[in-house]
Amino acid sequence: MNLNCGLIGLPMVGKTTIFNLLTGADAETSNFLTGKTETNRGTAVVADRRVDFLSSMYKPRKTIHAMIQFSDVPGLVQGASQGQGVGNQFLNSIRNVDMLAHIVRAFTNDEAPHVNGEVNPLRDIETINIELLLADMEVIEKRIERIKSGKKIKKENVFELEVLKKCLDALENEKSIGQLDLNENEKLIIKNYSFLTEKPVLLVINMDEKQFKTKSYPGKKQVEAYAGERGMPCLEICGKIEMEISQLPAEDRELFMADLDISESGIDRLARAAYDYLGLISFLTVGADEVKAWTIQRNTDARRAAGKIHSDIERGFIRAEVVKYRDLEDLGSMAGVKEKGLSRLEGKDYIVEDGDIINFRFNV
Numbered sequence: 001m002n003l004n005c006g007l008i009g010l011p012m013v014g015k016t017t018i019f020n021l022l023t024g025a026d027a028e029t030s031n032f033l034t035g036k037t038e039t040n041r042g043t044a045v046v047a048d049r050r051v052d053f054l055s056s057m058y059k060p061r062k063t064i065h066a067m068i069q070f071s072d073v074p075g076l077v078q079g080a081s082q083g084q085g086v087g088n089q090f091l092n093s094i095r096n097v098d099m100l101a102h103i104v105r106a107f108t109n110d111e112a113p114h115v116n117g118e119v120n121p122l123r124d125i126e127t128i129n130i131e132l133l134l135a136d137m138e139v140i141e142k143r144i145e146r147i148k149s150g151k152k153i154k155k156e157n158v159f160e161l162e163v164l165k166k167c168l169d170a171l172e173n174e175k176s177i178g179q180l181d182l183n184e185n186e187k188l189i190i191k192n193y194s195f196l197t198e199k200p201v202l203l204v205i206n207m208d209e210k211q212f213k214t215k216s217y218p219g220k221k222q223v224e225a226y227a228g229e230r231g232m233p234c235l236e237i238c239g240k241i242e243m244e245i246s247q248l249p250a251e252d253r254e255l256f257m258a259d260l261d262i263s264e265s266g267i268d269r270l271a272r273a274a275y276d277y278l279g280l281i282s283f284l285t286v287g288a289d290e291v292k293a294w295t296i297q298r299n300t301d302a303r304r305a306a307g308k309i310h311s312d313i314e315r316g317f318i319r320a321e322v323v324k325y326r327d328l329e330d331l332g333s334m335a336g337v338k339e340k341g342l343s344r345l346e347g348k349d350y351i352v353e354d355g356d357i358i359n360f361r362f363n364v
Contacts, residue, residue, distance in 0.1 A: 002043070003068045003295065005101055005274050006094030006199075008132075010124055011075030011115050013105035014206040014239040016040065019072035021242050021267045027072065039093040040072040046275050046282075046293070047268040050325050050355055054284060054291045057333075064292040066282050068271055071097060075115075076131050091135050095194040098278055100201045101270065102128055106217035107208035107239075121205065122222045130174070132196040137171045139193060140164050163189045171197065179230070202277055203227055203234045204270060212238035213260070235273050237266030281354035284325065285309070296352060303348035306360045316364035320346045325355035 009015045016029040023042025046066040055063040071094050094100070104121045105114060116123070144164055147157045163186045167177050176197035177190070190198070203223070211217040215236070227234040245253055245265050257265065275295075282293040283305055294308050302322075307314030327342045328334065337343055352358070 003099075003275060003278060003280060004097040005068055005070050005099050006097040007070060007072045007101050007103060008094070008128060009075060009103035010105065010128065012112050013075070013103045013124070014107070015075065015103040016072055017239050017243065018103055018204070018206070018237075018267070018270070019070055021239070021246055022068075022070055022271065038074070042070055042072075044068045044070055044267075044271050046271045047264065048282065048293055050282075050284065050329075051291060051293050053329060054286050054325075054357075057328075058286050058288060058291055060286075060288055060291045062290045062292075064290065066275065066280075066293040066295045068274055076128055091132075091196060095196065097199065099274060100196070100199050101204050101274060102201055103204050103206055104223070106205050106211055109208070119218060121217065121219050122226060125203065125223065125226060129176075129197075133171045133174060133176065136177065136195045136197050137168060139195070140168045140171070143193075144168070159185075160189050167195070176230075200277055201230075201232050202270075202274060203232050205234065205236045207236055207238050209238055209240055212236065212241060233273055233277055235266070235270060237270060242266050281352070283352050283354075283356045283358050285359070286357055298354075300352050301348060302346055302350040302352055302358070302360075305352045305358070306362065309360065312364045313360050313362045316362035317348055318361040318363055320350060321359040321361065322346050322350070323357040324353075325357055328357060 007015050007019055016027050019025065019040055019042065020027055020029070022044040025040060025042040027040040027042075044067065046068060048065055051063060051065050073091065073094055076091075102125065104124055105119060106121050108114075108119055116127075144161065147153060147161055150157075153161070163182075166182075166186070167180065167190065170177060170180050177195045178198045178200070182190070205217065205223065207217050217236075224234060226232075241260065242265060245256060246267075248256055253265075257263065279298040280295055281298050282295055285292050285294065294305070296305050296308055302320040303314055303317045306317050306320070321343060322345075323334065323337050323343050327337050327340075331337050331340065331342075334343075
């Protein structure tokens with residue numbers, strides 16, 4: 001299961017630059033100027049030192065990290081839902097993502113002026129939020145109209161209408177669908193609509209170098225209050241520094257980051273924050289052929305985790321041989337772990353923990 005994340009934001013906020021840094025792509029960074037509405041897509045690695053350590057230990061033919069699919073849509077402008085700028089028709093291309101990362105501009109740059117003249121992060125967050133609300137309202141209004149225009153409202157549509165009106169009422173009061181307290185049946189009704197305001201949002205504040213070093217930017221308190229009220233994680237990065245890090249040889253990167261007093265790049269933090277926000281964890285499989293991180297939802301049992309590798313392993317599940325990553329790292333070898341009695345056999349109901357190294361025993 002690859003996590004899917006959509007990058008959204010106003011034009012000129014550094015969104016496509018961050019997309020390129022995450023995915024190693026080379027997408028044109030001024031698409032909004034040309035009126036293009038293509039969505040850029042690419043895959044980012046979720047940095048994981050455990051995978052790197054195990055790879056150096058086993059020297060496998062293949063090393064596979066957890067991955068995130070990123071989609072970068074052209075910059076939205078105020079009034080996009082009414083057709084301003086290039087409109088928002090391309091928002092449909094991110095309706096099926098698992099979450100949204102909203103890139104917010106805090107930096108000033110005279111060579112790349114802000115689309116609204118002055119830098120104001122909270123205003124920009126609210127602008128994009130309104131555009132997402134309006135895009136969802138349009139979908140709901142069209143569906144309500146279609147149901148009502150039928151000769152007779154079918155029995156199954158009566159409940160759907162109720163739920164859609166509840167969602168529309170929230171949106172008209174500038175409340176996202178994700179903030180509504182819907183029961184399981186109501187959630188089931190709206191599931192296939194993939195509403196944008198139902199998705200978890202991660203705020204990514206793109207700062208300049210000075211702001212990043214002082215950990216301060218204009219309107220920071222208001223942004224943090226806004227994010228806190230809505231349970232949104234807020235991540236601060238500096239696109240300019242990230243660009244410099246990406247251009248350095250691997251051996252120089254750590255020195256450069258140590259000089260800035262950062263232990264990992266913002267791009268790695270962004271990928272992992274997206275992963276953590278959705279309650280995802282990794283279990284690991286090791287061997288001479290492959291060291292791999294497998295993505296599962298937190299609280300997944302051993303049998304269902306086995307199904308991530310292959311349905312046959314889930315069907316014929318016997319036991320899971322589990323070793324904690326920390327034990328293997330501390331003792332230096334699987335033989336050492338077993339000698340200390342730290343390798344355990346677990347049944348199908350065992351809840352897999354982040355970083356578990358698992359060998360599944362099965363029979364089909």
